[in-house]
C-alpha cells in the first residue's frame with residue numbers, strides 16, 4: 001500500500017489530523033475497562049496486517065510532517081539529541097537496523113544498497129539519496145544515530161548495558177511525554193524512572209529491568225504506554241512546559257472533543273548486535289477524543305478507564321485538573337454495555353452506541 | 357538461554373584441528389544467507405543430537421564480528437566433561453547440518469574504557485579473538501596477556517603475535533612463565549578495564565587481586581555462561597483440561613501446554629510479566645524456578661509456577677490448568 005502523507009502541523013495552528021485509516025489502526029492501549037501499571041511486555045513479532053504492530057518500524061501518514069517538526073525542535077534546542085562518545089557504534093547499529101528494516105518492510109518508500117561498506121540509502125518520502133561509508137562518520141552529515149532518527153518517527157533512547165543495568169547514554173528525544181534527555185543522560189534504569197508513582201513499590205521496574213537485560217538479538221519486545229495531551233503537540237517537553245502547560249487551561253466542553261488527545265506510545269526494545277546496547281524506540285500516536293469515540297467499544301472503555309484510574313496516575317500523567325471535563329464528555333459515549341476483551345476496535349461485533 | 361531465543365540452521369563448512377586439544381569449526385547458513393553481526397565476546401549455543409540426547413553447549417564466537425558469511429568457534433576436547441566437546445571432536449563432519457542460537461553476549465567490552473586489558477588462559481582466548489578484531493576496527497587500545505600450557509598447545513599464538521606484536525604477551529606454563537598480575541594491574545592508566553576468560557581459578561585470581569588493589573568492580577569483567585535453559589523431560593497433569601502432557605527437554609512447560617492445544621495465558625515469555633502464573637495442585641519433586649516474578653514465599657510454598665521459563669524435576673506435577 002502506498003501511503004498518502006499528510007501536510008500538517010503539531011504546533012501553532014495544529015492542523016494535525018487522523019484519516020479514517022489512521023483512526024482504525026490506532027494503538028488503543030486498554031485491553032479491559034480499567035488500567036493499572038503492570039509489566040506489560042510481549043514479543044515484538046509483527047501483528048495483524050495493517051496494524052501498527054505489523055512492521056518493525058511503523059511508517060504512517062504523519063511521517064513527513066513529524067520529521068519537519070523534529071527538525072524545528074532540533075534547530076531550537078540541539079541538546080534534544082545527544083550521544084556520549086562510547087555510543088557511536090550503537091548509533092551505527094541503529095542506523096543499520098532501521099535502514100535494513102525499512103527497506104525490507106517498505107520497499108516502495110526506502111531502498112538500501114550495500115556493497116561492502118559502501119552504502120546507498122534512498123528515502124523517497126523525504127527526498128534523500130545519500131551514499132556513505134558504513135562506520136565512517138565523516139561521510140554522513142550528522143552522527144549515525146542523529147542521521148537516521150531525523151528520518152524515523154518516534155523518540156529513541158539508546159541504552160548501554162553494563163553492571164547489570166541500563167544507562168541512558170544516547171538518544172533523540174523531541175516527542176516526549178514530559179521528560180528530558182538532557183536531564184536523564186547518563187542515568188540508569190532506576191534513576192530515570194524515579195519520578196514514576198506506585199510502580200517501584202509494585203516491583204515493576206525490578207522485573208522489567210531483568211527482562212530487558214535479557215532481550216536478545218533477533219527477539220525484540222514491545223509494550224504500550226499512554227497519557228493525555230491537550231492539542232496535538234508532539235514536543236511536550238519540560239524544557240518547553242512554559243509554552244504548553246498553559247494550553248491545558250484552554251479546554252471547554254465545546255472544544256474538548258477536538259482539542260483533548262489520547263497520546264499512546266508504542267515502545268519497542270531491540271538488542272543492537274555490534275555494540276550489545278539496547279535501543280528503545282518510543283513511537284508516539286495521538287488521537288482526538290472525538291475520533292476515539294467513533295469506535296463504540298473504545299468510547300465506552302476510555303470513559304471507564306479515565307474515570308477510575310488512580311489519582312496518583314492521573315496526577316503524574318498531568319490530566320488530574322481536566323479529568324472532570326474529560327469524563328463528562330466521554331460519559332455521552334458510554335451506554336453501560338459490556339465491552340469485548342482486547343484492544344482491537346471489533347467494529348463488526350460490538351454494538352453501536354445506544355442513545356439516550 | 358532465554359525462552360524464545362532465535363535459532364539458525366547452519367552447515368559445518370570447515371573443520372581444522374589446531375593441536376592435540378583444540379579443533380576449530382566453521383558454520384555457514386544452510387540457506388546461503390548472511391549470519392547476524394555480533395559484538396566481540398558473544399557466544400552461540402550449539403545444539404548436538406547425540407544418540408537421543410540433545411546437548412546444548414555455549415561456545416564463544418571467535419570470528420570477525422563484521423564477517424556475516426561465517427561464524428567460527430574453537431572447541432577444546434574435555435575428556436572428563438559431559439560429552440559435548442567429545443561429540444564435536446569425534447562425531448561432527450564437514451557438511452553436517454546443525455542448529456545454533458543467535459549470538460548472545462554476556463562478556464561485552466565496556467566501550468567507555470580508555471584501554472582494554474585482556475587476560476586469557478588456554479581456550480579462554482576465543483572471545484578475545486573476536487574482541488580484538490572489533491577493537492582493530494574501532495582503533496581501540498588493548499593489551500592481551502595469554503597463558504598457555506606449552507607452545508604446542510598455544511592456539512592462535514602465531515596469528516596474534518604476528519598481527520599485534522606490541523600488544524600480545526604470551527606465557528608458557530612449561531617454561532615456568534607466569535603473568536605478574538600484581539605488577540600488570542598496578543601499571544595501568546586510569547580508565548583501563550580488565551577482562552578475564554579462562555579456568556575458574558584464573559578468574560578468581562584476577563577478581564581477588566584486582567579487588568585487593570582497589571579496582572572498582574565495574575572495571576573487572578569475566579566471562580560467565582548462562583546455563584542453557586533446557587532441562588530433563590518431565591510429565592505434567594493438567595487438572596482442568598484432564599490431560600497429561602510430556603514436556604520435552606527442549607521445550608518450555610508453556611510450549612508443551614500450548615502444543616497440547618490448551619490456550620494458556622502469556623505475554624512476555626521471559627518470566628517477567630506474571631501473566632502465565634499457574635497454581636500447582638500437587639507435586640512430588642523439585643521446582644526449577646527461573647522467573648523474575650514469584651516472591652520467595654510463593655516459591656517456598658511450592659504452590660505456583662511460571663511455565664514460560666520454569667521447570668520441574670520429579671515424579672508428579674499437577675497444575676490447575
Ligand code: HEM
Pocket residue numbers: 037038039040041157159166168178179180184192193194195196199204208209212223225226227280313316317
Ligand atoms: C529501557 C527502556 C526504557 C526507557 C528508556 C524508559 C524511560 C522512561 C522515562 C524517561 C519515563 C518518564 C519518567 C519521568 O517522569 O521523568 C518513563 C516512565 C515510565 N516507564 Fe519507562 N522506560 C523504559 C522501559 C520501561 C519498561 C520496560 C517499563 C515496564 C513496565 C516501564 C514503565 C514505565 C512506567 C509505568 C512509566 C510511567 C509512565 C506514565 O505513567 O505515563 N518503562 N520511562
Ligand code: FES
Pocket residue numbers: 621622623624625626627628629630631632633647649662663664665
Ligand atoms: S509469560 Fe510473562 S511471566 Fe510467563
